[in-house]
Amino acid sequence: MLWIKNGIVVDPKNKINAEKMDIFVKNGKIVAESDVKKEDCKIIDASGKLVVAGGVDMHAHIAGSKINTGRTMRPEEMRVVRNIAGKFRATLGRVLLTAPAIGYEYAKMGYTTSFEAAQPPIGALHTHEELDSIPMIDKGALPVFGNWHLVFKCIEEKNLEKLKALVAWAIERTKGFGVKVVNPGGVEAWMYGGNVKSLDDQVPGFNVTPREIITWLIRANEELGLPHSVHLHCNNLGVPGNYQTTIESIKLANGFRNPKRQVLHVTHVQFNAYAGSSWRDAASGAAEIAKVVNSMDNVTIDMGAAIFGHATAMTGDAPFQFSLHKLIGARWSNKDTEVETGAGIVPIGYLPSNPVHSLQWAIGLELGLLVDSNKVVLTTDYPNGGPFTEYPYVMAMLMSKKMREGELKKVHQYVQKTTTLPSIDTEKTLYEVIHMTRSLPAKVLGLENKGHLGVGADADIAIYNLNPLETDFSNEFEKVYKSFKTAEYTIKGGEIITKNGELVKEVFGKTFWVDARKKVDLEVIMPDIKEYFNYYSVQLGNYGVEERWLKNPSRLEVV
């Protein structure tokens, strides 16, 4: 039992805005004061300190084949030593990290949940092996659907029941959490050396378009009532002028409604928010996108902010990764995956002296500032935009115009004319930023017991050495940044796991997966699946992940 005394709580889900409050924990859950025996409680004196829910990272690349390929390709990344083996594991990594490092670094920062954003279905077991090796945090994975032949076939036949059954079957087989769509149709086009350029391009070999892929999957997702919405990585990522595709894609949510959450989450929008026609005249399309997102009440986005320094581009957007390799001449790995998807990995970096990188950096921040705080989640699309350990940098920047002014002086002046960042006066409040990093991502994912400190929530708590009532967030940005980098206490499931950046206890979290099989009749799709398995290289009987193979599975049944 835990009693966090006198902390200043910010809990947007429960509308608590910097109130002095006690938090009580029992059996890994947050409970009411009447449910604990105060004499038996371990007491944490949180006087004058900020108490919030543990952070929720709803889009990061933390586990699976492409992450491991990134590590293998980049020994120069792995050579940075973070922790020497002793009571805890040794951890290594600069921006790319080993699995133990991922868990420890999230924990030190006060983050307690992270989701692998793109899981190749046939490689699901590998993703889960890596997730199981990440300590401290709770996790989940999102299998990709946007280039899966089986998905194309259901849409070609205009058969929603088949598509629903397929989605339910696939999420169960991959022990995944939701429907991720990456460059729909484009990765299949890459198998022929091409890509798709518009929502209405025909996918080679199939009678479907990206527009149809996205809308049909939203329909299936919503009828199944999955906790999370369709999670979309738009077409034309990284292409100047692509903000229009993004807006068109966002508008596909029109007509859909879900009382609990958004019906479409568009991810790492920074990479899809470019105006202009080439890298010579590229500019920001963030303001236009923000306008559209703000006008809709059923779409959310996440920033995909770029952080100056090293990074690694790794996505399922195989054609984009190849064009990046050509553009910057960097190393390139690729993995065409059965009839399901693809992936690409290219080492990159962001330099403040580079006009394009500065533009990307500015756009990420524009999105965070211009989009309503109940519609934009803070991410860097780790490791594509940069390390997740720099989320505090983004947090501090969102809350301080002065900090932004200082940073703007250090970056390439190209951003002055091509983005609105210099003229944005908005300083988001702490309440908003906590929402963007805790309660909103939990809501977007559909995790009811995460991201807040109400009774019944999982006891994932972060305490920061920061008094929100006495801090001038506009001016004390250095202090704000430092405070959020290292939690004074991180508590996971009611246990103290880190203190002042030091590891206290190693725990292993849960892997959430969604079981929607009761909502469908699997027999509707099984004959198609059985037939299409002629084109796989494994037996249907050997495809998929059994729950008992996972260390700590947590099944969310959809009824």
Add this chain to the structure above:
Amino acid sequence: MQDIICTFCGSVCDDGEYDLEKRKVKKFCKLGSSKFAEKERIKAPMIDGKEVSYEEAIEKAVEILVNAKKPLLYGWASTANEAIRVGVILAEKLGGVYDQCASVCHAPGTLAMIEEGLPGATLGSVKNRADVVIFWGSNPMEAHPRHGTRYSISAKGLLVKDRKQRKIIVVDVRPTKTAKIADMFVQIKPGYDYAIISALRAIISGNADVVPNEVGGVPKEKLVELAEIMKKAKYGAIFYGLGVTQSRGRDRNIENAIKLVQLLNRTTRWVIWPMRGHYNVVGAGEVPAWEVGYQYAIDFSRGYARFSPAEFSAVEVLLRKDCDAALIVASDPVAHFPKMAVKHLKQIPVIQIDPFPNMTTLIAKVVIPSAVYGIEAEGTVYRMDCVPLRVKKILETNYWTDEKILEEILKRVEKLRG
């Protein structure tokens, strides 16, 4: 039992059928079937040739490992990920060296990947799309017997329906069994793969005029012909083997081939992939990569992983006499390593964990027999293209699994080391 997964070569065929009555497996090739046949086993744990209990053998192993200044933990390619993970953590805890079989086979591919990346695909992608398949320094008809029918030669795919719609090319130093069934065989002078690949890159990028009339024993016209075929392919695949990784050029051969594939991808689609030998050599590299950052040749002396194949590959460690104890798991270095390396291995205390006796058993101070993954124990393995498969437990056994043995060793080591 259906859908049995083979645990012999990197093809990891998963369409086997096990007859529980006859205790035989069907559908697998000779190599795979031999794995499932009854074989001589190490009967019981031993110390200095005397039978002891598992606990005693483990205690002795722990004593040897903890007292060593630099224990070498080697093998790993023929066991499951669950065991490998414990092995990696154990090596870290002991401050020893972790190395796996790839260091004498396909490590050059990893080094090449560090230099250039790896533009690849899963075997299903090749089966469905590849209209041109090149086997370079690789002879699947002998080393990976069912690779061709399942994935690369006569496999029936979505876009490439059968053998007739595929062009098979073999590049090798002598006519192999695979060359005999290929549509084109390019015989090259041993040791000239690197030069030939450079020539192909030059021809394809429009610099054919610089290329001399003969490169590495191959006439220029033949190279031009090969280049044309590669350019015209809709989706090509290069599978390479020990012919290029363990002959002159090694990692630079692969690096050059990767650059060739990068070039080809500008106008068409090509992928390249190694023909991995052991059924879970990929796991033996992937597991340490996510746990500690690297795939092989890892030293933990300083309490964290350091990667240096020139120093920490098992053979290099032994040649420099840079280890004073060894734990060999699912491998036979005495049979395969150079004489000078084996000489040092014989001078240090060796602990072996393996289901089957081999030459290393003869020099091991402590021998711990284990269950066979895929027959007596369930576990996760990665096929040559990194597709994960879960091998099954078919028969009961009293043998402990590698995972359990290593966990018991780790537990005791943690207790001693804190």
Add this chain to the structure above:
Amino acid sequence: MLIIKPKKEFEVCIEAELTPELAMKSVEEVRKFKVYYGNRVVELGELFEVVKEGEDKKLVLDGDFGRVKWIGTRMVDGEIVVKGNVGANCGAFMRGGRIVVEGNADDWLGIEMAGGEIIVKGNARNLVGCAYYGNAVGMTGGKIVIEGNAGNYIGEKMNGGEIVIKGNAGDFVGTEMRAGVIEIHGSCGFVGGDMRGGEIRIKGNFDLLPTFRKTEKGWVGDVNVKGEGVIKTF
């Protein structure tokens, strides 16, 4: 000047980042210098005899240091003389000063050398003056002279400096080189793969790659990277 002598035969390799800076310390301090003996952190004095003679910034490593790695790492000035063989990673990331190895050197000599001089009277092994795993640039300055033979991978990704090998070398001399000079007095194998600039001079035989154009300057290439590197005989 410090004279350092092995006390015994080592059971495993030692990692000792000894540099001439050490000669500026007292003998007691030097004896306490931490080295790695396998996974044990040990004081230098436990494994080596240490004697100080005068104030020169010089180390004399007297004996077989063939299993002592990382000698001269990051040194900036002063001198190291090894009266015997030296272990791997000798002169790693060196910026100045001089190392003389009277015996043979092991792998990874002069990793990413930026300045100074390394002279090996005997043979070197593989990886002379190269970029470390995953790094983009190799040697940028300084001079490495091997009186005997060397192995494979010489001056890869070189961007400055000079390497002279009086005997033979193996394959992959000057791969991906951008600037600098490599001189081989004997014969070697594959030379200048994906070379962009710099010069390689060879006296004996070598395997010319099919991607170099013959000009008056010598062979220019590598055409695969539109390189303007020069290979010539002398």
